[in-house]
Amino acid sequence: MNDPKPGFIGKSVERREDYRFLTGNGQYTDDITLPGQTFAAFLRSPHAHARIRAIDTAAAQAAPGVLAVFTGKDVSGVNGLPCGWLINSIDGTPMKEPKHPIIAEHKVLHVGDQVALVVAETLAQAKAALNLIDVDYDVLPAVADTATAAGNATAVHDIAPDNVCYTWALGDKAGVDAAFAKAAHVTRLEFVNNRLVPNAMEPRAANAVYSRADDSYTLYVASQNPHVERLLMTAFVLGLPEHKVRVIAPDVGGGFGSKIYLYAEETALVWAARKVGRPIKWTAERSESFITDAHGRDHVTVAELAMDGNGKFLALREHTTANLGAYLSTFSSCIPTILHSTLLAGQYTTPVIYSEIKAVFTNTVPVDAYRGAGRPEATYLLERLVDTAARELKLDPAELRRRNFIRSFPYQTPVALMYDTGDYDATLDRALELADVAGFAARRAESERKGLRRGLGYAAYIEACGIAPSNIAGALGARAGLFEAGEVRVHPTGKVTVFTGSHSHGQGHETTFAQVVADKLGIDIEDVDIQHGDTGKTLFGMGTYGSRSLSVGGTAIVKALDKVVAKGKKIAAHLLEAADADIEFANGEFRVAGTDRKKSFAEVALTAYVPHNFPLDKLEPGLNENAFYDPTNFTFPAGTYVCEVEVDPATGAVRIDRFSACDDFGNVVNPMIVEGQVHGGLAQGIGQALTEGCVYNEDGQLVTGTYMDYAMPRADDLPHFVVETAKGTPCTHNPLGVKGCGEAGAIGSTPAVINAIVDALAPLGVRDIPMPATPYSVWKAIQAAQQH
Amino acid sequence: MNVPLSLRVNGKAVTAEVAPETLLVTFIREHLRLTGTHVGCDTAQCGACTVHVDGRAIKACNVLALQVQGQEVTTIEGITPAEGLHPMQAAFKACHGLQCGFCTPGMVMSAIDLVQHHPHGSEREIREGLEGNICRCTGYQNIVKAVAEGAKAMQA
Numbered sequence: 020m021n022d023p024k025p026g027f028i029g030k031s032v033e034r035r036e037d038y039r040f041l042t043g044n045g046q047y048t049d050d051i052t053l054p055g056q057t058f059a060a061f062l063r064s065p066h067a068h069a070r071i072r073a074i075d076t077a078a079a080q081a082a083p084g085v086l087a088v089f090t091g092k093d094v095s096g097v098n099g100l101p102c103g104w105l106i107n108s109i110d111g112t113p114m115k116e117p118k119h120p121i122i123a124e125h126k127v128l129h130v131g132d133q134v135a136l137v138v139a140e141t142l143a144q145a146k147a148a149l150n151l152i153d154v155d156y157d158v159l160p161a162v163a164d165t166a167t168a169a170g171n172a173t174a175v176h177d178i179a180p181d182n183v184c185y186t187w188a189l190g191d192k193a194g195v196d197a198a199f200a201k202a203a204h205v206t207r208l209e210f211v212n213n214r215l216v217p218n219a220m221e222p223r224a225a226n227a228v229y230s231r232a233d234d235s236y237t238l239y240v241a242s243q244n245p246h247v248e249r250l251l252m253t254a255f256v257l258g259l260p261e262h263k264v265r266v267i268a269p270d271v272g273g274g275f276g277s278k279i280y281l282y283a284e285e286t287a288l289v290w291a292a293r294k295v296g297r298p299i300k301w302t303a304e305r306s307e308s309f310i311t312d313a314h315g316r317d318h319v320t321v322a323e324l325a326m327d328g329n330g331k332f333l334a335l336r337e338h339t340t341a342n343l344g345a346y347l348s349t350f351s352s353c354i355p356t357i358l359h360s361t362l363l364a365g366q367y368t369t370p371v372i373y374s375e376i377k378a379v380f381t382n383t384v385p386v387d388a389y390r391g392a393g394r395p396e397a398t399y400l401l402e403r404l405v406d407t408a409a410r411e412l413k414l415d416p417a418e419l420r421r422r423n424f425i426r427s428f429p430y431q432t433p434v435a436l437m438y439d440t441g442d443y444d445a446t447l448d449r450a451l452e453l454a455d456v457a458g459f460a461a462r463r464a465e466s467e468r469k470g471l472r473r474g475l476g477y478a479a480y481i482e483a484c485g486i487a488p489s490n491i492a493g494a495l496g497a498r499a500g501l502f503e504a505g506e507v508r509v510h511p512t513g514k515v516t517v518f519t520g521s522h523s524h525g526q527g528h529e530t531t532f533a534q535v536v537a538d539k540l541g542i543d544i545e546d547v548d549i550q551h552g553d554t555g556k557t558l559f560g561m562g563t564y565g566s567r568s569l570s571v572g573g574t575a576i577v578k579a580l581d582k583v584v585a586k587g588k589k590i591a592a593h594l595l596e597a598a599d600a601d602i603e604f605a606n607g608e609f610r611v612a613g614t615d616r617k618k619s620f621a622e623v624a625l626t627a628y629v630p631h632n633f634p635l636d637k638l639e640p641g642l643n644e645n646a647f648y649d650p651t652n653f654t655f656p657a658g659t660y661v662c663e664v665e666v667d668p669a670t671g672a673v674r675i676d677r678f679s680a681c682d683d684f685g686n687v688v689n690p691m692i693v694e695g696q697v698h699g700g701l702a703q704g705i706g707q708a709l710t711e712g713c714v715y716n717e718d719g720q721l722v723t724g725t726y727m728d729y730a731m732p733r734a735d736d737l738p739h740f741v742v743e744t745a746k747g748t749p750c751t752h753n754p755l756g757v758k759g760c761g762e763a764g765a766i767g768s769t770p771a772v773i774n775a776i777v778d779a780l781a782p783l784g785v786r787d788i789p790m791p792a793t794p795y796s797v798w799k800a801i802q803a804a805q806q807h
Numbered sequence: 808m809n810v811p812l813s814l815r816v817n818g819k820a821v822t823a824e825v826a827p828e829t830l831l832v833t834f835i836r837e838h839l840r841l842t843g844t845h846v847g848c849d850t851a852q853c854g855a856c857t858v859h860v861d862g863r864a865i866k867a868c869n870v871l872a873l874q875v876q877g878q879e880v881t882t883i884e885g886i887t888p889a890e891g892l893h894p895m896q897a898a899f900k901a902c903h904g905l906q907c908g909f910c911t912p913g914m915v916m917s918a919i920d921l922v923q924h925h926p927h928g929s930e931r932e933i934r935e936g937l938e939g940n941i942c943r944c945t946g947y948q949n950i951v952k953a954v955a956e957g958a959k960a961m962q963a
Contacts (some may be wrong), residue, residue, distance in 0.1 A: 024811075031903075033900055033901060033903075034900070034903070037899070037900040037905060037908075037909070038892075038900070039908075039911075040905055040907075040908025040911050040914065041883075041887075041892065041896040041899055041905065041908075041911060041912075042843070042883065042884070042887040042892070043842070043843015043844070043882065043883035043884045043887065043912050044843065044895065045843070045908050045909075047842075047845070048907065049846070050836075050842035052840075092839045141824070156921070163929040194925075218943060219907070219909075219943055220845075220847045220855060220907065220910045220941065220942065220943050220944075221845070221847065221907065221909040222846075222847065222910040240951060270907075270908065271907065272845075272847075272907045272908065272909025272910075273907040273909060273943050273944055273945070274905075302846075304849045305847065305849045305850070305853075306849055306850075349960060408880045463919070524907050525906035525907030525908070525944045526906070527906070623938075692903065692905045694903075694947060694949075695903050695944075695946075695949060697907060697946075698945055698946030698947075698948045698949065699906065699943070699945055699946045699947055700946075702943075702946035702947065703943070725848070725849065725850045726848050726850050726852040726853060727850050727852070731853075731941050731943070733934075733937070733938045733940075733941060733947075733949065734933070734934040734935075734937040734938065734940075734942075734947040734951060735931070735934040735937075737934075737946060737947055739930065739948060739951075740946065740948055762945075798870055
């Protein structure tokens, strides 16, 4: 399988999921209405921090159409939502884990925290009833600012009086301090990695039904990982029998991390479904998404890079305060730590690194993984330091990187990860060509003639994805395994259904996985069907995030396919009266080596199910195999992005003139889909750099609560991207040789953009620009620099 | 108090009684069970709800059902032919102009309207013409490509 015959793999096959999406036949959770459907609405706190003195639901319960009103008191016996990763502080104490109730009972801890659930015959009646609930709040001061949360007079949780969840560190502090003491040059930056709202276009939704007939539950939910939802909800929160709960994630309109987590809404709906006795549907309104979906990023960082006189990196250290929000979301604890600090070597041979992370609670929405999850923050930190260092040392930024590239693999970084393979020179060199860096000087002169500033910014990113080896993850605090599962069901007619634990919410797995299966079995892609998203059909799955689907989910399928082929060979050997060892399988045929005696895949399949001429004494009938694959390492996509901007110093307006990307994703199954993933990631990373910013005021009020104030990038905010996937260095430890591509765009683009703007404005004295670099923000930075 | 409503949807006459505050998108999705038109926001910005009313693209979340009394509404289901795909739909498929598909019906309806009024739009004009449709997945590049190809196909 390391060198598959190029049938479907490597081809830009058009997606089979497109037909239903293009014709309005997608089945997203809100599209599904069940017989006897009722509708839910949640009453949410308008305060960032308050005690609930009393809550009176009598009028709401009596309102037209209302079937039930539940408050925190009703669910006080229910466990809180769990966090799936234990992080220990430097002193060995475990992180603080306050209860995360599914409906707040005593206190509300962020604007949007739910205090009641109304179930009614119609949505309009449910919403109308919300207005009839009387909550007596004792409003408390709020702590909303990340930088000043630790040690703040206001504590979000009693168990963390200083608002610190943990203080964690990775690396060799003494070695780093020693290296800094001897350094010829130190570059230092202080910045904020701005808070973002993932804003998948489909708002979160859930529809829960309890069946008295067989004492079972069915939950439709917009999730990236239905089995994980089911396990967490049944075993850790509601105490329900896992095998009697079916979770279905139908078509899901984007996730980007925000639909990984077990949320209060679907959990409360499942709990309530039994009480109400009818299906209950909830769909977030967009402004409700803003105050309930987990947010991303929100780091305050001080970072320093120590170098010798030739720009060789000697050491890196950083201190980050990471905002976790009001409660621990499912993976929140590992994002600023395990998924962040371990990327601080980047593409470079920096020998010692130290990273200290202080995670704080604030009266804001919980923060968790959002496309890139910890790696964009690490890459931003590192690549801003590198371009800044280049300017300070008066070195070309590409040259400074070349002086520090890792060139020998496998490479053990000083921050736990071991890179399997890579070629950073290749992607850097090609990115420079794609970006026509050679022509930049002339373009800059032309811009200046028009009174504009032009700048070039680089980012050489690497990321760790294909998560993750379970034993390593477990040793680092993960409370779950991170393997993946796949089942290959060959039907008597030789058609194949594959059940995967991966979930597709835009990634096109129904197409790409079918390409892999069709190639391996030598059958037509039309004869392969991929099923995902339903715990009632699919054996198990950890789900889709962390750019893991092809490398982990795809490998699980490959291993199941290997078992199918192995069994097929035995069947063919019997049919062909040959020894098992003499049977070869290629191009869909089982052949006796060195002869033209063969049986097709379809013939073998039929024989398996009509086992008349069959070694029943040695082999079971049927042809259905599954595999669980636990990866032996992360995978390490890497590349270089080059951004060129033109800035109008009079208005601060930034225009990206060109954006070039060269990525090494190892082997690629569908080039068109891979490019699409990069485009989407670039758009999000550029959005972070230029337009998006989730803002809370000092009272914990979300100021950017709708699309009116939160600037999502539109088509005319973004340039045409020049994207090239390198031939690449195939991953050494999975049979497909794939590295994953879903998050790279969001990881590498943000620093490239800011580096470009700073490069454009450096002659005016600007050294740094806060994100988002809106015209006002850029203009202010210019004014401030001019005043010095 | 419900009010009588009568209009044409995807070429068929439809009559109903609706609460006056019923949004057109709610009428389409809940009353008519045409769930191809989506709701992605609550400030009329994302465009996932885009339909055609008397041949013009409008945002169905921003219009009351009663406001289109007597008019002709076309949804994504209505532009889909009995067999195959509308040339704009086919262009989106060929160009990988969709990923999760949630913004897609609205995007296609906007694109058809855009191309009907500006058949030879430049890349810049297409990008500006799609300002009212937000996509979080594709980064727009393949959508723009699809609209340009769809425009050519629609003129063929």
